[in-house]
Amino acid sequence: MSTKLRPAKGPTLDEIRAWPATVSVELAAAALGVGRSHAYESIRLGTFPARTLKVGRRTTVVTSSILAALNATPE
Numbered sequence: 001m002s003t004k005l006r007p008a009k010g011p012t013l014d015e016i017r018a019w020p021a022t023v024s025v026e027l028a029a030a031a032l033g034v035g036r037s038h039a040y041e042s043i044r045l046g047t048f049p050a051r052t053l054k055v056g057r058r059t060t061v062v063t064s065s066i067l068a069a070l071n072a073t074p075e
Contacts (some may be wrong), residue, residue: 013072019063022053028061050073 010030018026028050029039042048043059051065 013067013070016063016072017065022060022062023066025052025059025061028066031066
């Protein structure tokens with residue numbers, strides 16, 4: 001029995017570089033390859049690898065920090 005690797009479903013680095021300055025937690029989670037629930041739990045625990053901003057009840061993620069977490073450079 002062989003194991004096949006599935007291609008990543010998340011966005012490409014070029015797509016992430018084209019995002020606005022901040023994005024939703026859902027988009028950030030997809031870019032980092034984690035689920036929405038895990039992302040929110042990580043944010044709550046302070047272990048999310050990207051910088052988040054909370055304005056009122058809404059939480060957004062800084063796009064440049066997503067790129068930094070992926071060790072990619074913004075262009």
